[in-house]
Amino acid sequence: xxxxxxxxxxxxxxxxxxRVQVIxxxxxxxxxxxxxxxSEMCADKTLDAEFIKVESEHSAMAAxxxxxxxxxxxxxxxxxxxxxLMHEMIxxxxxxxxxxxxxxxxxAMGPPWTIWTDQNDSLSQRDTGCLQxxxxxxxxxxxxxxxxxxxxxxxxxxxxxxxxxxxxxHTSEVVDVPDQKLVDKYLPPFHPRYIxxxxxxxxxxxxxxxxxxxxxxxxxxxxxxxxxxxINETGxxxxxxxxxxxxxxxxxxxxxxxxxxxxxxTIASTARIAIDELQNEGKSxxxxxxxxxRPFPAEEIRELLQxxxxxxxxxxxxxxxxxxxxxxxxxxxxxxxxxxxxxWGYITGIGGRDVTVENIKDxxxxxxKSDKPSGDIIWKGxxx
Amino acid sequence: MERGKTMKLSIPEEELxxxxxxxxxxxxxxxxxxxxxxALGQNTxxxxxxxxxxxxxxxxxxxxxxxxLFHTAFETAACVASGIRAGLDVLxxxxxxxxxxxxxxxxxxxxxxxxxxxxxxNDNIIYICYDNxxxxxxxxxxxxxxxxxAWTTTTPVKHxxxxxxxxxxxxxxxxxxxxxxxxxxxxxxxxxxKVKKAKEIQGTTFLHIFSPCPPGWKSxxxxxxxxxxxxxxxxxxxxxxxxxxxKYTVNKVIKKPRPVKEFLExxxxxxxxxxxxxxxxxxxxxxxxxxxLKKAGLDLEVHVEIKK
Numbered sequence: 001x002x003x004x005x006x007x008x009x010x011x012x013x014x015x016x017x018x019r020v021q022v023i024x025x026x027x028x029x030x031x032x033x034x035x036x037x038x039s040e041m042c043a044d045k046t047l048d049a050e051f052i053k054v055e056s057e058h059s060a061m062a063a064x065x066x067x068x069x070x071x072x073x074x075x076x077x078x079x080x081x082x083x084x085l086m087h088e089m090i091x092x093x094x095x096x097x098x099x100x101x102x103x104x105x106x107x108a109m110g111p112p113w114t115i116w117t118d119q120n121d122s123l124s125q126r127d128t129g130c131l132q133x134x135x136x137x138x139x140x141x142x143x144x145x146x147x148x149x150x151x152x153x154x155x156x157x158x159x160x161x162x163x164x165x166x167x168x169x170h171t172s173e174v175v176d177v178p179d180q181k182l183v184d185k186y187l188p189p190f191h192p193r194y195i196x197x198x199x200x201x202x203x204x205x206x207x208x209x210x211x212x213x214x215x216x217x218x219x220x221x222x223x224x225x226x227x228x229x230x231i232n233e234t235g236x237x238x239x240x241x242x243x244x245x246x247x248x249x250x251x252x253x254x255x256x257x258x259x260x261x262x263x264x265x266t267i268a269s270t271a272r273i274a275i276d277e278l279q280n281e282g283k284s285x286x287x288x289x290x291x292x293x294r295p296f297p298a299e300e301i302r303e304l305l306q307x308x309x310x311x312x313x314x315x316x317x318x319x320x321x322x323x324x325x326x327x328x329x330x331x332x333x334x335x336x337x338x339x340x341x342x343x344w345g346y347i348t349g350i351g352g353r354d355v356t357v358e359n360i361k362d363x364x365x366x367x368x369k370s371d372k373p374s375g376d377i378i379w380k381g382x383x384x
Numbered sequence: 385m386e387r388g389k390t391m392k393l394s395i396p397e398e399e400l401x402x403x404x405x406x407x408x409x410x411x412x413x414x415x416x417x418x419x420x421x422x423a424l425g426q427n428t429x430x431x432x433x434x435x436x437x438x439x440x441x442x443x444x445x446x447x448x449x450x451x452x453l454f455h456t457a458f459e460t461a462a463c464v465a466s467g468i469r470a471g472l473d474v475l476x477x478x479x480x481x482x483x484x485x486x487x488x489x490x491x492x493x494x495x496x497x498x499x500x501x502x503x504x505x506n507d508n509i510i511y512i513c514y515d516n517x518x519x520x521x522x523x524x525x526x527x528x529x530x531x532x533x534a535w536t537t538t539t540p541v542k543h544x545x546x547x548x549x550x551x552x553x554x555x556x557x558x559x560x561x562x563x564x565x566x567x568x569x570x571x572x573x574x575x576x577x578k579v580k581k582a583k584e585i586q587g588t589t590f591l592h593i594f595s596p597c598p599p600g601w602k603s604x605x606x607x608x609x610x611x612x613x614x615x616x617x618x619x620x621x622x623x624x625x626x627x628x629x630x631k632y633t634v635n636k637v638i639k640k641p642r643p644v645k646e647f648l649e650x651x652x653x654x655x656x657x658x659x660x661x662x663x664x665x666x667x668x669x670x671x672x673x674x675x676x677l678k679k680a681g682l683d684l685e686v687h688v689e690i691k692k
Contacts (some may be wrong), residue, residue: 021474024467050470055501059463062456062498066467069454072474091458102473197453198480203447205455212444250467357456381639 007168008033010138011077011103011161013175014145016047017183018101018196020070021190022061024052026082029115034077038257057082061100063196068098068300069204071195073149077103079165080121090158092204094129094220096205097189099152099159101145104203106316106350107165116352117165117380118319123293123325129220131159131227132293134316136250138163138173140291143244146178150187150234155223165352167266174279178242186241224295226344231292241306248297250289253279255286257286258309261364262330264290267355274360285364290326298333305334308341312367314360316349323376344373348380394573396422403462405448405676406438410605412595414440415569415613416514417449417485420593421434423579424510426451427434428481429472431465433495434458435487436521436597437514459494461486462502465509473508475489481510481583488515488529499590502560506587512578513590516597533665534653537602543654550667554590557629562587565625565635568594570612574623574635594621602652611690614647619673622659624680644669 005013006161011034015023023042023166025035041047050067055062057078058077064074079084083104086180108118124133135141135149141163147160165168201208207214232247238243252258263271268289275287290297305311315324322328334340344367349355363380400421405477407414413436421428431454432438438455456464465484470479480635484502486495491513502509518536519525528550556564563585567575575593582589594615598606603611611619615621619641623633644666648654658666670688677684 022467023469024463024470048474050474052466052507053472053496053505054463054466055504058459059466059498059501062460062463063467063470064463065460065472066454066469067474068467070471070475070477072471074471086456089460096454113685130684136525196429196454198429198451201450201452203441203444203449203453206441206445206453207439207443209443258668315638 001078002174002176003015004172005047006033006170006172007138007141008105009037009172010141010175011145012037013177014036014354015075015230016041017180018146018149018187019073019180020047020049020075020109021077022050022052022067022074024067025076026054026057026060026078028079028082030118030165031077031079031082031103034062034252038291043290043368057085059087060091061093064090064100065089065093065098066101066192069096069196071190071192073190074100075102076100076362077105079105080107083121084124087128090125090128090130091160094349097156099149099156100198101143101158102161103164104162105169106162113179114351115165117167117316118352119325120368122160122162123317125160126325129155129157130294131222131224132157132162134162134291134293135168136266136269138168139175139244140246141168142175142177145237145245145247146183146187146236147238153190153228153229154230155227156192157223157227159163162264162265165177165215182196182241186238187381221381228295228297228299246291247290249304250291251267252287252289254286254288254304258284259303259364259368260285260286260288260308260311260313261360262288262290262326263314263328264293265316267316267360270355270357271360274357277357278361278364283368296333299331301330302337305341306337307339310344310367311341312344312346312363315345316355318347318350342372344378345376346378346380353381393421395576396423398422400426400450401652402448402450404442405427405440406442410596410597410608411440412516412569412597412608413437413487413514416593416595418477419569419572420438420512420577420579421449421451424481424483424583427479428483429552430454430485431456431461431468431485433461433483433490434521435490436516437485439521458490460498460510461490461495462498462511465511466502466505466507469507469509482508485510486513487521488513488517489519489527492529492552495526500559503556503561503590504587506562507586508617510582511590513522514593514595516595516600518600520597520600525626533657533661535656536653544656553626556590556628560629561590561627563589563627564591566592566621566622566623568612568616569596570609570616570621571636578625585683600653603650605649611647611650614642618642618644618647619669619686620644620647622660622673623634624674624676632678632683634680637682639684639686641670641673641686643688664682666690
């Protein structure tokens with residue numbers, strides 16, 4: 001059924017349709033509507049779940065971990081400082097191999113206090129082993145929650161669905177809220193093999209020395225690598241059932257474009273208009289959206305970017321002391337390729353600064369005009 | 385040997401802690417677990433944050449408890465228990481006991497926020513804190529449960545701890561927690577009765593167990609039980625319970641307290657204290673105990689003569 005809903009509620013509906021069993025959350029702007037709607041759903045029994053109103057995000061993730069360890073499907077949502085506070089427990093969920101799913105509304109980190117979007121909060125979780133999907137529409141937010149459970153419960157790792165503050169979280173869009181029966185057909189109930197059960201007692205997470213720890217980490221990497229094909233397969237299956245397919249990346253008018261623009265989240269939505277206009281102007285450009293950041297779509301990047309003339313990457317984030325994080329990852333994916341194109345790494349939109357069609361066209365035109373990048377980072381729109 | 389046939393046991397016979405654990409000799413924390421599990425029974429899930437028990441249980445793939453155990457991060461004993469409880473309830477496994485099991489550091493310091501949160505929500509969990517009065521697992525650093533006067537590796541003799549121990553039970557009572565109690569491993573019958581009582585109560589229950597630590601207290605391993613009992617008979621660690629944050633009951637009323645010196649002098653951690661400092665501790669112990677007796681509605685005031 002089509003409804004007009006904001007991105008935050010798309011997360012709530014995604015969790016509801018996934019039949020989550022335990023929710024633990026703590027309020028933070030701009031995440032609040034996610035949990036407000038879920039509270040209502042639990043109160044009126046639209047959703048048969050336990051909602052623990054914890055006293056911090058750290059406890060939210062910890063409570064999800066406890067619930068997941070007994071075999072319940074669990075969900076939480078947060079932003080910025082909240083996600084940073086969860087950090088230790090995201091590592092814990094990964095190490096304990098618990099498929100907790102969370103929504104993160106991308107919000108810039110303080111200080112100064114800010115509530116607007118950028119990606120530094122979620123990208124700071126890069127090395128935890130938690131999956132990261134960046135959505136570009138409210139429809140994709142809802143669909144990604146369902147898909148994330150399906151992927152995470154097979155590989156036993158947590159996953160994060162990421163959406164831009166305000167640009168999605170508080171923006172109403174038409175969303176096709178799928179039929180519960182169809183979702184049930186797609187997403188089976190969660191029945192993990194090993195749970196906390198007095199009838200079959202096991203100890204989880206006991207002290208492990210160098211003889212065992214190394215292999216446990218190897219297995220996490222093996223699992224997250226397996227997620228790559230699973231994401232493409234389950235995304236295709238999603239398309240067959242619901243008419244909307246998803247993969248690791250999304251191509252937009254990419255074909256044999258000489259210059260490829262790479263973006264993520266809502267900037268990638270705006271970029272579609274920029275690409276349309278640039279193509280109308282006769283320019284050979286196309287768009288590649290990185291939807292999944294962890295695991296990183298290195299194979300797709302190599303396949304789609306080799307032999308291109310130029311690549312422009314837009315980062316709404318900055319790894320201080322180095323460069324934009326998507327640019328970094330794309331550069332490293334291509335490093336061993338023979339025909340690697342030069343990469344222009346642009347930083348823009350930090351702290352929720354608007355990124356318009358004109359800004360994106362300017363970035364692409366800048367790339368087309370220049371022979372080589374002026375540096376590892378090209379800042380756009382800094383007013384000093 | 386067929387135990388229990390010739391002698392009536394005062395505590396349950398079932399053993400849910402196996403031998404081969406990694407505790408130090410004379411460890412109170414290990415007895416704590418043994419007694420608690422006797423009261424709780426097999427249908428129990430434990431979650432344990434960083435503490436001595438993270439090690440005592442044994443390294444992977446070994447374990448020394450016969451119930452499921454989830455190791456978790458330092459500050460998360462209570463909230464992981466809340467999650468386990470919610471998960472069990474939603475899955476229709478509500479009859480299983482959920483026990484958060486933490487040391488004093490994980491309870492009084494880093495875990496107090498999550499404990500307060502779970503207690504305010506009145507989540508149906510049992511929280512058991514075994515208190516050995518310092519961060520013993522990391523090498524005897526002071527916690528807010530370390531008493532006045534104690535040496536630790538972060539409160540060296542020249543700068544021993546000047547602040548009193550945090551009164552956590554009163555903090556729990558201020559939450560109007562349905563049931564909170566103190567117990568000592570020196571009195572297993574009383575301890576087990578309290579765990580059984582906690583088990584029957586819907587809502588949060590908090591048990592604070594006094595648990596001697598020979599390496600941390602610089603005491604003799606064979607003296608652990610004696611110390612655990614002396615702590616009670618000197619009124620240094622009274623055993624009592626509070627229902628709904630209001631109704632105080634002193635479970636072992638000490639009419640004639642033994643001098644606290646008898647408890648302190650067996651522990652190297654107090655060896656540096658002057659007579660005056662010991663007398664100061666003695667005075668505070670009696671003042672606190674008389675306050676407790678008053679709260680419990682007992683018409684009794686105790687004294688210990690301080691020899692000059």
